[in-house]
Amino acid sequence: MTAEFKNNDDINKLRNIINKKKDSNKTFITMCSGTGCLASGSGKVTEAFRNSFKKMNLESKVEVKTTGCHGFCEHGPLIVIRPSGIFYHKVTPEDVDEIISETILKSKVVDRLLYVNPSTGEKIIYEKDVPFYNKQMRILFGKNGILDPTSIEEYIGLGGYSASEKVFSRMSSDEIIDEVKKSGLRGRGGAGFPTGFKWDFCKKAKGDMKYIVCNADEGDPGAYMNRSLLEGNPHSVLEGMLIGAFAIGASEGIIYIRHEYPLAVKTIENAMDQMRKYGLLGNNILGSGFNFDIRIVPGAGAFVCGEETALIASIEGKKGEPRQRPPFPAQKGIFGKPTNINNVETWANIPLIINNGAEWFTNIGVEGANGTKIFSLVGKINNTGLVEVPLGTTIREMVYDIGGGIPKGKKFKAIQTGGPSGGCIPENLLSTPIDYVKLAQAGSIMGSGGLVVMDEDTCMVDVAKYFLGFLQEESCGKCLTCREGIERLLEIVTDITEGKGKMSDINLLEELGNVVKDASMCGLGQTAPNSVLSTLRYFMDEYEQHIKYKRCPAVVCKEIISSPCQHVCPIDTEAPLYISLIAEGRYEEAFNVIMKDNPLPSVCARVCSHPCETKCQAGKFSDPISIRGLKRFVTDYAQKNDLKYLPEKQETKKEKIAIIGSGPAGLIAGYYLGMNGYQTTIFESLPVHGGALSVCIPEYRLPQAILEHDIKNITNMGVEIKYNVTVGKDISFEELRKTYQAIFIATGARKSIKLGIPNEDADGVLYSMDFLRDMALGKKINVGSRIGIIGGGNAAVDAARMASRISSIEEASFNAMIDTAGMASRLTDFEEATLIYRRTKSEMPAFEEEIKACLDERVKMQFLTAPKRILVKDGKITGLECLKMELGERDDSGRKRPIPIEGSEFIIELDTLIIAIGERPDLSFLDEIEGFEVNKGDTIKVDTELYTTGIDGVFAGGDVVTGPNTVIEAMGSGKVVAGLIDKYLKGEPVERKYEVTRPSMFVKPVELTEEEVAEARRPLMRCTPIENRTCSLDEVDLGLSEENAIKEARRCLRCDLETEEGKKQFEPAEEVA
């Protein structure tokens, strides 16, 4: 069959023969054998199939075909059974027999191997229905899944080389170039120069010999689309080169390919041999008199050799360094001859354009960016893989529809396009269409098609540092701006990530970055600063956080954060220190470490939202350390053994300070002010102290006795609490100002927000804050037996979104709702409590353990439901008319927006409805006072750093400033304000000093035995049995046992020892010597 093609008809004849031979009834399994699937073990699966077929004598009926990359690499090894198109993912050799016996022989689907759509939970049988595929347009990649890349006959059978046939028989070189020009094809390697014009330049250039080059030096980290094209469909690239050579008049073609792509080299070499056999390379191709051959030049892996002048130097056998253009390669290329260089993907587009015509091509994509582009979608994304889409597809479609969103429900932060030379595009530009111009406007580049998705746990300064580090290694070093410039950029960025940055560094980065971009010799230097410049443009606040506040918001930069748990604690609790002390059994020391920063430890050990655990490094690979549980253990131990922490109290000063509100913020501020010797008075409008701690958080989570125990710490500092005194009613604010030299407003946010639906004033409609307060104060409340609770993200929360702590705020409102539900379920008449939420459970921002506890306690949850109207009879509530919701398009936050379904009204019968959609501060006591500025959500406007209000000497903090928020955030502000009031009264400048996080001492790390490592697991808290919880206010969590506490503490990864300083602490003796 391998007769040389003498003319164009020969190809057609062969194609007919091949297609006649094809048995359309034969089942064949296409087994993805791209790099990704090979790595996940597709080779073994193929072998298993072949062996089984042999054993079962099925070889004549079924065939396994190893193909190139299918693209859905995350789910490899992938197989598709054709012609039916059944799609199995993550196939192992153990699955082979079942697939043969069920699917091949009985045409039944093996359920467990089907792909499950993660957003709907629905199982998908056919490849074409997988959302990852059906949103794509795979004109280049389409054949990858059905084609055996080692066989030229298969390619010809599928219509391959028909474009060559057309070109050689019917088109002049000018016509070809014209067609390519008309198609608007732009270079796919990065710069996007119009291909047709490039060819034209080279064709018109004078020279006795011309070269064409296929640039397969794909070097971007995480990008592998060229590789997959070469491995999966080599002839499409080679055919493109053949046509290009004919059009330009080149006699020699070179494929410059990375040495690291051995499979691609092998496939291409094999494909070229086959071409030669058929006379598609060599002399007098297809009887046209045209001579052309291709050879491979392997590159040694230098990133810069992807740049065309460096690539030419490398082909010539010189050191791979670029030179200044002009002259351009089209004028002076390889050995001074005119040379045309195109990317793999560009070449692969050529046969398609010739076959289908320029007009067909211009209909794909958008104006100025025609055709499709293959991207490698990697990073923090569910569906890692290769994706081919029409240009102009938006980044949002790419990330959410094809990519399937961010794993673990994390928040999208940025996407890096174009590899290390590209820029980072932030969330608010998710609607940017991916084309050359729009990406450039956003400060990035198309590049060769790398897309790296980053989530909230990515520090953008660290990202800039990573890419600069890469480019510093890969810069050839020839030109000064690139070599010196990148090194200096990296030096400055590294300083910033280590907390040694200065604000002037930002200007310097910008200035230097622009010069490097402007004055460097080649594309590498000209794009190298993109990562810095784009992150400066979109994430300036992160740079500022690192420099000014020594904080890394994503908790990544080691030298700044030390241990994530300590770094994120609003009151600077040295968690790693007390954990390591517990591991050694030094409980009293651990207790002292906790007390040093927190006068309410037993309270926090129960109700803290533990941001420390959220960011715990142990949680990245298994469960986070139960830091709150360990604190609980130490405080329980201290109570049992009557341990006392006695800080030194300064001599009493003459200044008097008033604190309004005895909630967490007020109490901790009072504690530290009292310690400093100030005469401090807390004014509380209720008959009890603790604010939210006593009247919002239910007894079963925080027993009153525990609160009393901790309050003693405060009063021991000489702080006086005046009960039943409402400022503005019992004592005027002006009076306070006269008597007290400084005032701290910490009145919290305890006014429930109204729902704004008809009949809200009916009997039986309660507000969560009133309900919880009256319960706490022991008042009698009339509730029925069927209780509904409405909550969730709401208008108030949306308004508060400006505040940066959005997630914790939502969490806070949400927890109020869960608390309400929990409390309702403990009422004596309780029959049924239903929680009504307009989104779904996965969008619930409350702690998972609380939601779980709620479900355990027989609270029903009604998701995707919004209230419409309260039904009333005789002034009393009888039910709630609700609307069903569905999740619609994603908003800019990446969350799906709930949309009411029209006509879906239904009624929930209720005799009590508790509204818990959010709270606001009650600022009525400040009505007459001038000087305060009030924000939209009724919060007091303060200096975000210094908590100062418009009035001299008056500070405000806690929920009254942030809106409903967590206990620990309120305590954090109280602690800071105490320090600032001290400075204010001493006449020192009121300012805060920021330093990088470090523990006050280092404890020797423990060594774990292998057994311990194997069974290391987060212990479960002992809990009151569920049957005892209803109708009871007893505490649910019972704390860790000593044995479990030590085990858990020993599990700590000791991040504090990973800073430069920490590493030096316990170096092994021999290394020191």
Place this chain on the structure above:
Amino acid sequence: MASFRIDGLDVEAEEGWTILETAKFYGIDIPTLCHDDGLTSYGACRLCIVEVGEGKNAKLTTSCTTPAQEGIRVRTHSRRVMNARKMIIELMIARASGSKTLQDLAVEYGVQSVRFKLKHDDCILCGLCVRMCKEQMMSGAIDFVGRGKDRRITTAFDEKSVDCRFCGGCMYICPICELRCQGPDPPGAICGSCLNMAPTCLDHYDDAQCFMAEDGCGTCVREPAKEKIAEKEE
């Protein structure tokens, strides 16, 4: 012959001339460092960059390597060029502050401080010595090794070269290993003891003025007349 324009002046270049050669022929000053008339152009130090083209499509390119082309517009002292040159000089001095050649350039271009950490490497990898050795002395005893920040100049395998004839050509041509600048050993890296000759007109105009204004703008020595600037802006 190519006719084009440098700094508003119509010039004509012989076949094969670069922009730099043309500018020199017409007496237009473009600073160079890694360029030497007897050696091939290299384009590594970037000091001789000029702005070619107009408006949005204007690009910076090294005049020592760019061939003179018909009809191009070249600006040798535009603000963009001068900003880049200043940064380039600052980067060089941060690497090798003892060079008098570099210190003089700093004075000429008004670079008054170095904001980077000082490295006393005494080599800016301009490659003059390498080309001198290869092209003039026909030896090739030294060359670049390494990539990126590890790039350095050395003999083959870091061993004493058999090709070296100790001609000293490399030292002769080096802009760094020369008589050390005699200024005070500075706390910052800029010596600055000589005169500051940087043109101040760039604060007001987009091009340096001295060589092109008919009546001499005089911004270097006195505040520009406000009307004049207003007039210009109109």
